[in-house]
Structures are given as structure tokens and as C-alpha cells.
Amino acid sequence: MNNAEPDGIAVRGVSAGYSRRTVLHDVTAHLPRSGVTSLVGPNGAGKSTLLAVLAGVLEPVSGAIEGRGPRRPAFVMQRSAVPDALPLTVREAVRMGRWADLGLWRRPSGEDRALVEECMERLGVLDLAGRQLGSLSGGQRQRTLVAQGLAQRPDLLLLDEPTAGLDQEARGRIADVLDGAGREGMTVVHATHDLDLALRAEHCLLLGNGRLTAQGAPGEVLTSEALRQVWNVPEPAHPGPPSPTGR
Numbered sequence: 001m002n003n004a005e006p007d008g009i010a011v012r013g014v015s016a017g018y019s020r021r022t023v024l025h026d027v028t029a030h031l032p033r034s035g036v037t038s039l040v041g042p043n044g045a046g047k048s049t050l051l052a053v054l055a056g057v058l059e060p061v062s063g064a065i066e067g068r069g070p071r072r073p074a075f076v077m078q079r080s081a082v083p084d085a086l087p088l089t090v091r092e093a094v095r096m097g098r099w100a101d102l103g104l105w106r107r108p109s110g111e112d113r114a115l116v117e118e119c120m121e122r123l124g125v126l127d128l129a130g131r132q133l134g135s136l137s138g139g140q141r142q143r144t145l146v147a148q149g150l151a152q153r154p155d156l157l158l159l160d161e162p163t164a165g166l167d168q169e170a171r172g173r174i175a176d177v178l179d180g181a182g183r184e185g186m187t188v189v190h191a192t193h194d195l196d197l198a199l200r201a202e203h204c205l206l207l208g209n210g211r212l213t214a215q216g217a218p219g220e221v222l223t224s225e226a227l228r229q230v231w232n233v234p235e236p237a238h239p240g241p242p243s244p245t246g247r
């Protein structure tokens with residue numbers, strides 16, 4: 001399935017922004033192929049902007065992305081970016097994930113239909129297949145959007161805060177699905193404020209103020225010292241509670 005460069009995806013000196021405002025500055029990073037990378041950083045650090053550049057929907061001002069592979073990346077946006085009133089059922093929304101491969105005229109094959117059912121099943125929304133998106137809870141809608149991303153069978157699966165506002169069970173299910181997608185050969189990149197999810201990834205990029213602060217194994221990158229620095233939190237006068245990484 002995965003036709004990206006064997007070494008993964010290279011982000012080379014990427015600067016990007018909106019109108020004349022540059023918000024991402026000279027980011028050089030490596031995203032390992034067939035695995036999960038988490039993007040961590042405070043609000044406004046540039047995580048969504050980097051995802052948009054990786055997705056190819058935002059042209060960088062300078063620099064380049066190499067090794068994305070020939071297939072169009074799948075970009076699962078924050079569920080708040082999807083209008084509530086979209087008149088679609090869950091099954092129709094997940095089916096839309098097949099559109100890029102089908103083109104305008106080809107009807108979905110049995111294989112396409114089976115893939116749609118499988119993706120709904122993996123995200124636990126099969127029993128909601130006939131429900132309108134607008135009638136779902138936030139977590140159910142989020143799981144539907146992830147199912148739509150998976151149904152695209154991308155080389156590169158990008159997700160913006162896929163577990164935001166979800167309960168423990170739904171977070172665990174999405175984390176399992178992302179791990180599975182990585183094992184199946186997809187390169188998965190997600191922006192998150194969920195440190196547990198970030199720590200489950202194979203690789204992690206820490207962004208602060210539009211710049212890459214650190215990259216590597218999440219347990220090495222997400223130290224309490226590094227998190228304090230990018231979040232601009234002063235050193236505690238007395239030793240505080242241990243960080244999630246225990247470092």
C-alpha cells in the first residue's frame with residue numbers, strides 16, 4: 001500500500017503562514033515511514049499549519065516536503081471544522097473517503113463497500129451507519145471522520161487533534177486504530193494535546209512558537225524540562241509531581 005520514500009518523509013526548511021504572516025519558521029524534520037508521529041506544542045505553536053503543509057493544502061513560503069508518496073494524503077480535520085448541519089449519514093460520510101479513487105463516474109465496487117464497512121467497524125460506528133452526522137455526539141462524529149480518513153487508504157494519514165474531547169474508551173480506540181494504520185504501512189502524523197497519545201507514537205516533534213524545538217522518541221522529547229520551556233512555565237521552587245514520562 002505504501003509507496004512513499006523508504007526513509008519516510010522529509011520536511012526541509014519549511015516556512016509557512018497566512019497572508020504576509022509567517023507562523024512556521026524553517027522547520028526541518030523527519031517523519032518515519034509506516035509508523036506514528038505525534039506533533040506536540042502549545043496553542044498557536046503551528047501544529048495545524050504544519051499538517052496543512054504536509055497535506056499539500058498550504059503552500060510553504062520556502063522549503064519543501066519530500067517523500068510523501070504518489071497518493072493524495074488524507075487529512076482528518078478537527079471535528080469543529082465540519083459543519084453540524086451537513087446532510088450526510090455516517091455511512092455516506094465514510095463512503096466519501098473512496099471518492100478520490102473512484103473518480104466521478106465509477107460506481108463503488110464490492111471491495112469499496114466492504115472497506116467502508118470495515119472502517120466503520122474499526123472505529124465502532126457501524127451501528128450508527130444510518131444516522132445523520134448532525135445527530136451524533138462530538139465523539140461519534142470524530143470517530144466517523146477518522147473512519148473516512150482510513151477509507152481513503154492513504155500513504156500519509158494526517159489528523160488534527162483526533163482525540164480532543166473524547167472519553168477514555170474512544171481515545172483508546174482511536175489510539176489503537178492509529179497504531180494499526182502504522183503497522184499496515186501508513187505514515188500517520190497527528191497533532192495532539194493528549195500526552196498519553198503523544199507518548200504512544202514512535203516519533204515526536206515538539207513545536208514552540210512556530211519552530212521545531214525537539215524531535216525523536218516521545219519519551220526522550222517530552223521531558224518536563226522541554227515541556228516547561230515551550231509552555232514558558234517557570235521552574236518550580238520545589239520539586240513538582242513527576243512528568244508523564246517520569247523524566
Ligand SMILES: Nc1ncnc2c1ncn2[C@@H]1O[C@H](COP(=O)(O)OP(=O)(O)OP(=O)(O)O)[C@@H](O)[C@H]1O
Pocket residue numbers: 018023041042043044045046047048049050191
Ligand atoms: N487561517 C488562518 N489565517 C490566519 N492565521 C492563522 C490561520 N490559521 C492559523 N493561524 C495562525 O497561525 C498560528 C499557528 O496556528 P496553528 O493553528 O497552526 O497552531 P496550533 O499549534 O495548531 O494551535 P492549537 O493547539 O490551538 O490548535 C496562530 O498564531 C494562528 O493564529
